[in-house]
Amino acid sequence: xxxxxxxxxxxxxxxxxxxxxxxxxxxxxxxxxxxxxxxxxxxxxxxxxxxxxxxxxxxxxxxxxxxxxxxxxxxxxxxxxxxxxxxxxxxxxxxxxxxxxxxxxxxxxxxxxxxxxxxxxxxxxxxxxxxxxxxxxxxxxxxxxxxxxxxxxxxxxxxxxxxxxxxxxxxxxxxxxxxxxxxxxxxxxxxxxxxxxxxxxxxxxxxxxxxxxxxxxxxxxxxxxxxxxxxxxxxxxxxxxxxxxxxxxxxxxxxxx
Amino acid sequence: xxxxxxxxxxxxxxxxxxxxxxxxxxxxxxxxxxxxxxxxxxxxxxxxxxxxxxxxxxxxxxxxxxxxxxxxxxxxxxxxxxxxxxxxxxxxxxxxxxxxxxxxxxxxxxxxxxxxxxxxxxxxxxxxxxxxxxxxxxxxxxxxxxxxxxxxxxxxxxxxxxxxxxxxxxxxxxxxxxxxxxxxxxxxxxxxxxxxxxxxxxxxxxxxxxxxxxxxxxxxxxxxxxxxxxxxxxxxxxxxxxxxxxxxxxxxxxxxxxxxxxxxxxxxxxxxxxxxxxxxxxxxxxxxxxxxxxxxxxxxxxxxxxxxxxxxxxxxxxxxxxxxxxxxxxxxxxxxxxxxxxxxxxxxxxxxx
Amino acid sequence: xxxxxxxxxxxxxxxxxxxxxxxxxxxxxxxxxxxxxxxxxxxxxxxxxxxxxxxxxxxxxxxxxxxxxxxxxxxxxxxxxxxxxxxxxxxxxxxxxxxxxxxxxxxxxxxxxxxxxxxxxxxxxxxxxxxxxxxxxxxxxxxxxxxxxxxxxxxxxxxxxxxxxxxxxxxxxxxxxxxxxxxxxxxxxxxxxxxxxxxxxxxxxxxxxxxxxxxxxxxxxxxxxxxxxxxxxxxxxxxxxxxxxxxxxxxxxxxxxxxxxxxxxxxxxxxxxxxxxxxxxxxxxxxxxxxx
Numbered sequence: 001x002x003x004x005x006x007x008x009x010x011x012x013x014x015x016x017x018x019x020x021x022x023x024x025x026x027x028x029x030x031x032x033x034x035x036x037x038x039x040x041x042x043x044x045x046x047x048x049x050x051x052x053x054x055x056x057x058x059x060x061x062x063x064x065x066x067x068x069x070x071x072x073x074x075x076x077x078x079x080x081x082x083x084x085x086x087x088x089x090x091x092x093x094x095x096x097x098x099x100x101x102x103x104x105x106x107x108x109x110x111x112x113x114x115x116x117x118x119x120x121x122x123x124x125x126x127x128x129x130x131x132x133x134x135x136x137x138x139x140x141x142x143x144x145x146x147x148x149x150x151x152x153x154x155x156x157x158x159x160x161x162x163x164x165x166x167x168x169x170x171x172x173x174x175x176x177x178x179x180x181x182x183x184x185x186x187x188x189x190x191x192x193x194x195x196x197x198x199x200x201x202x203x204x205x206x207x208x209x210x211x212x213x214x215x216x217x218x219x220x221x222x223x224x225x226x227x228x229x230x231x232x233x234x235x236x237x238x239x240x241x242x243x244x245x246x247x248x249x250x251x252x253x254x255x256x257x
Numbered sequence: 258x259x260x261x262x263x264x265x266x267x268x269x270x271x272x273x274x275x276x277x278x279x280x281x282x283x284x285x286x287x288x289x290x291x292x293x294x295x296x297x298x299x300x301x302x303x304x305x306x307x308x309x310x311x312x313x314x315x316x317x318x319x320x321x322x323x324x325x326x327x328x329x330x331x332x333x334x335x336x337x338x339x340x341x342x343x344x345x346x347x348x349x350x351x352x353x354x355x356x357x358x359x360x361x362x363x364x365x366x367x368x369x370x371x372x373x374x375x376x377x378x379x380x381x382x383x384x385x386x387x388x389x390x391x392x393x394x395x396x397x398x399x400x401x402x403x404x405x406x407x408x409x410x411x412x413x414x415x416x417x418x419x420x421x422x423x424x425x426x427x428x429x430x431x432x433x434x435x436x437x438x439x440x441x442x443x444x445x446x447x448x449x450x451x452x453x454x455x456x457x458x459x460x461x462x463x464x465x466x467x468x469x470x471x472x473x474x475x476x477x478x479x480x481x482x483x484x485x486x487x488x489x490x491x492x493x494x495x496x497x498x499x500x501x502x503x504x505x506x507x508x509x510x511x512x513x514x515x516x517x518x519x520x521x522x523x524x525x526x527x528x529x530x531x532x533x534x535x536x537x538x539x540x541x542x543x544x545x546x547x548x549x550x551x552x553x554x555x556x557x558x559x560x561x562x563x564x565x566x567x568x569x570x571x572x573x574x575x576x577x578x579x580x581x582x583x584x585x586x587x588x589x590x591x592x593x594x595x596x597x598x599x600x601x602x603x604x605x606x607x608x609x610x
Numbered sequence: 611x612x613x614x615x616x617x618x619x620x621x622x623x624x625x626x627x628x629x630x631x632x633x634x635x636x637x638x639x640x641x642x643x644x645x646x647x648x649x650x651x652x653x654x655x656x657x658x659x660x661x662x663x664x665x666x667x668x669x670x671x672x673x674x675x676x677x678x679x680x681x682x683x684x685x686x687x688x689x690x691x692x693x694x695x696x697x698x699x700x701x702x703x704x705x706x707x708x709x710x711x712x713x714x715x716x717x718x719x720x721x722x723x724x725x726x727x728x729x730x731x732x733x734x735x736x737x738x739x740x741x742x743x744x745x746x747x748x749x750x751x752x753x754x755x756x757x758x759x760x761x762x763x764x765x766x767x768x769x770x771x772x773x774x775x776x777x778x779x780x781x782x783x784x785x786x787x788x789x790x791x792x793x794x795x796x797x798x799x800x801x802x803x804x805x806x807x808x809x810x811x812x813x814x815x816x817x818x819x820x821x822x823x824x825x826x827x828x829x830x831x832x833x834x835x836x837x838x839x840x841x842x843x844x845x846x847x848x849x850x851x852x853x854x855x856x857x858x859x860x861x862x863x864x865x866x867x868x869x870x871x872x873x874x875x876x877x878x879x880x881x882x883x884x885x886x887x888x889x890x891x892x893x894x895x896x897x898x899x900x901x902x
Binding site: 071076077107 | 468472
Binding site: 316318320384385388390391392394395396399400402403406407409410509513516520524561562563564566567570571573574577578581 | 646647694695698699702704705706708709710712713714716717720721723724728829833837840844877878880881884885887888891892895
């Protein structure tokens with residue numbers, strides 16, 4: 001079943017066409033890599049899917065529902081979550097608060113019952129706290145739950161961001177350069193972790209990544225963007241041998257095999 | 258652990274009991290001067306904590322508090338004043354019906370003041386809260402000035418620049434501090450709840466907050482409306498305490514006082530707003546001395562009008578420039594915190610020696 | 611309403627428009643380089659009027675020299691406000707600079723109340739300014755000749771500075787892109803100081819003309835001209851000097867014409883100006899000439 005369909009998306013900023021005619025039909029359970037040189041428009045694609053930007057042309061369907069001009073928080077509530085290229089945690093709040101904020105969209109009690117501390121609300125609060133603790137355990141941050149998020153080491157912040165995204169209960173997860181700034185050991189763990197959560201939460205994942213080992217290692221299908229255009233699509237094998245890709249992008253790293 | 262929690266609960270109950278006992282004794286035996294300061298403290302606490310919800314916890318910089326206070330003060334006065342008193346006040350243009358004939362108990366006028374102010378808060382907040390930072394500050398300031406200009410001109414509703422005089426003094430310690438404690442409790446619960454975390458996430462990073470499913474519009478308007486509600490009630494209490502209100506006393510200088518309380522106390526700390534709110538009320542009265550002529554050893558020293566606000570402006574600048582966290586930063590005061598502090602210092606002392 | 615009265619009001623409006631433009635430019639230039647709304651600008655304007663007053667009364671200098679001294683003092687005041695209250699916060703969250711700007715505004719006002727006294731003082735101006743001339747049936751005050759002339763001189767000087775000098779080029783570069791300008795080796799601190807001095811100098815010129823038109827000065831005299839000029843800057847598009855001038859004329863026009871033609875609404879004048887400000891911010895925040 002198709003979970004996400006990006007139907008010929010084009011977006012222009014003033015005279016600049018950042019992404020043109022982007023097409024993606026994503027099956028449930030896929031793990032797709034989105035690669036391309038800097039400025040190719042990868043993050044712009046994420047921003048269109050999550051509703052931060054509205055495409056100039058084209059439509060986006062999430063589980064056959066049109067989400068093109070929906071607001072960001074509604075799209076998140078439907079089941080699309082993301083991480084950010086340049087980590088955007090709530091830096092002055094605690095680690096567990098960061099995760100609990102992402103659970104807020106499931107709170108059903110009204111503001112007044114929250115402010116008056118009614119039992120119906122307190123029950124929900126307990127429930128999301130337990131869930132947040134569970135998620136933190138999964139990313140091995142349970143010992144840091146009361147630390148300020150901005151004080152965590154870089155790699156831990158990336159993991160916290162993923163945990164926070166999972167707390168929104170996504171069906172589709174968009175990871176924007178999750179391995180950036182990690183050492184080889186951490187990167188290896190991250191790859192295993194991504195596969196693990198995909199399996200466990202039945203996620204569909206789109207991954208933007210510069211580290212080719214990660215992309216080639218875990219993605220079954222890869223899209224290559226260059227100057228806003230999709231120049232190639234296929235499995236890792238095909239991508240590595242695609243002359244267009246080698247010319248545009250892999251040229252410098254063609255030795256990788 | 259369990260036993261400790263129970264201890265803290267007992268401590269909390271004991272504190273509240275002591276406060277009530279204090280209010281009881283104070284209301285009966287303290288003189289008018291001290292009572293006035295205590296009442297003002299309570300009102301400043303209400304105003305400071307409610308503005309902190311908007312400016313400190315949600316990170317939306319509002320300069321409109323005086324506007325909401327004016328709405329609350331006038332709305333309540335129009336309801337609790339007796340028809341005879343209204344007739345005496347409105348001698349230029351008569352007060353419009355139905356305000357000219359109705360009179361309701363103080364408590365209902367307070368509730369109405371809060372609700373009306375919250376309603377206006379919604380009307381102003383809904384379109385304006387998409388503006389950020391400086392622009393929001395300007396728009397809310399503009400709103401508060403528009404209220405002032407309107408109240409100066411709507412002679413048959415507000416009595417214009419003459420204001421309302423001889424208001425009955427309903428405000429006493431039970432009202433001012435009762436509502437102050439309710440405000441603290443309500444807003445503390447709110448900011449510690451899931452909704453409060455959502456407000457703080459907006460302060461931290463709007464883009465990330467929205468991506469995590471926080472509805473920015475709803476939550477910003479929420480904090481604005483709750484803040485306006487308490488500002489309206491605070492204004493109503495202030496009007497009945499001072500016994501006279503006029504549109505120009507709710508100018509920018511009023512908002513500025515509350516801003517001082519919030520910033521000096523620490524943006525995002527309820528405890529800070531409470532402590533500085535009380536200190537501010539005390540200092541405002543005590544420093545009144547420097548503005549009136551003094552007689553020291555037969556030497557006549559003329560008072561210096563405006564000195565108090567100069568001192569407070571300098572204080573504010575010192576905090577803004579050198580202690581950006583304010584008195585409390587975003588820390589809160591609680592028995593748990595105190596206990597933690599004390600045991601830690603004890604431990605450190607032991608380790609040190 | 612006769613034609614001559616209309617012209618009389620028109621001349622008034624033009625003259626007031628120039629004044630608002632002079633003050634608005636200070637807001638616009640500072641916003642351009644610092645992305646900060648200098649809440650204290652109206653109070654710097656007020657201080658300028660007092661500088662003239664005290665140089666004349668204390669040092670008994672002639673009016674013209676007192677004005678020059680006051681302009682220089684005001685420029686120094688603007689410079690020191692930036693040094694003391696804004697520069698240390700340049701890398702702090704924007705809300706801190708906003709608090710600081712509000713704080714400086716109040717500090718200057720209360721300083722003036724304490725030191726200069728709260729009661730209005732009368733402001734000396736040359737006789738010519740208050741003389742009424744009759745030109746073809748239209749009565750024109752001397753100040754209404756002086757204001758446009760002086761403003762045109764100073765505005766031309768400003769465009770020379772901004773568009774023909776190195777400092778002006780640096781200023782425009784910083785407003786376009788702060789970080790790149792810094793990388794290009796532009797001396798940011800010096801340029802920002804320069805901007806504050808120019809803005810404050812123009813405010814001083816505005817204050818002298820303003821006080822000659824309404825010859826009473828007091829500590830809060832800067833608040834409303836300040837806000838109206840600020841509204842002018844926003845309407846014109848904050849960051850744009852041309853916008854500040856057009857906005858200044860619009861606000862001057864509304865202020866005068868509303869009082870002249872709809873006197874029953876005159877009391878609501880400031881409400882109208884603030885409503886205009888809010889509407890522009892909500893629906894066209896870049897103003898008439900601002901960049902997106």
